[in-house]
Amino acid sequence: MLNFTSESIRLDKYLTKSLLEEYDLSRTFIQKLIDNNNVKVNDEYQTSKYILQDGDVVEIIIPEPEHLDAKPENLDFKIVYEDEYILIVDKPNGMVVHPAPGNLSGTLVNGLLYKIKDLSSINGCYRPGIVHRIDKNTTGLLIVAKTDAAHKKLVKMLSENKVYKEYIALVHGNVEPNSGLIDAPIGRHRTDRKKMSVTEVNSKRAVTKFEVLNRYNKFSLLKCVIETGRTHQIRVHLSYIKHPVLGDNLYSYKEDSKIEYGQYLHSHKLKFFHPITNRKLEFVSDIPEEFNVKISMIENKV
Structure with a gap:
């Protein structure tokens, strides 16, 4: 149940904005809910075009x-x-x-x-x-x-950021400086619902630390540690600083979509205390051989 206390707005637009963060529902889906009598305003069914007034009480049932x-x-x-x-x-x-x-x-x-x-x-x-x-x-x-x-x-x-998550990324460009921190909120892209973006609208804080491990001509190998777990976080943040992940078909350059392997991003290390026994655990996954092959090609300008 939602209590409306704001400027006048259409019912479907209000619900789309209010439910985006938790449920990620499209406006079309919201309109179908309204048409199928899953939404009431002041205990009465309304159309999508209904203009909400101050004090209106909106009830919504989201089907399983x-x-x-x-x-x-x-x-x-x-x-x-x-x-x-x-x-x-x-x-x-x-x-x-x-x-x-x-x-x-x-x-x-x-x-x-x-x-x-x-x-x-x-x-x-x-x-x-x-x-x-x-x-x-x-x-x-x-x-x-x-x-x-x-x-x-x-x-x-x-x-609560009690799981250490470290990634390895091969990215476009020579990243400067040698290390840094990206603290930029991430939310759903305004026009492309498949994408996320750095935005102040309907977003959550996102923090990524990075360190340059090596530089190869026009590319860099990074270690990235994420302090938050937003959707596509590393990919969005690295694209935001103009160093997108190589092979990323959403956030990198158009020609990257032709790279058969896909994006060069690897979940390399996890460290945390066991949730039941409280024993300290640490796991490392070797970088895929495809990374080494690509780096060799870059170094030899193949």
Whole structure:
């Protein structure tokens, strides 16, 4: 339930703006909710064009998402650590983390269901065990929860920046200086809903530290440590400082979309205290060989 106390605005526009951050609902979807009598104003159904007035009370019912029945599949990925509470996965390039409409197979979740008997149930049937995500074309380490208790504690740890997450990125340009900090809020792009952007509108604080590991002609190899976990954070921040990740088809240059490997971004290191036993854990995933091959090509200007 939302209490409207502002200047006059259309019902659909108000709901789209109010629910964007938590639910990421499009205006078209909001309009369908209104048309299907899932929205009331002052206990009465209204149209999308209804102009809200000061003091109006808006009630909205968001239907349950489509049930996605993820099937176990024998997929190739590495489990680098496992106990009765959690496991650490080394995700390969090109693998989506969990199913979504139009992409119900070949995901990490499908593979986990094949290999692991019990996964946490907090995120439902199509995201079992998934505490946090990395992008399809980002490789490397990911934490998965096997029990609900571990899941809840890991989510809290992530929100309180108690999980050290270090990435390696190969980016365009010679980055200066040798190290720095990007503190710039990230929210949904105003016109392209597939993208995020640095913006003050409907955004959250995002902090990325970087260090230059090496420079190669017109490229740099960076270590990036994120203090927050916003969608596409490293990719958005590096593009924001004019050094986009090589191969990034959303935030880099148009010609990067032709790079078959995809984006050169790797989840390299995780450090945290075990959510149940409190034992200190540290995991490192070697940089994929594709990085070394690309760096050799750059150095030799192939």
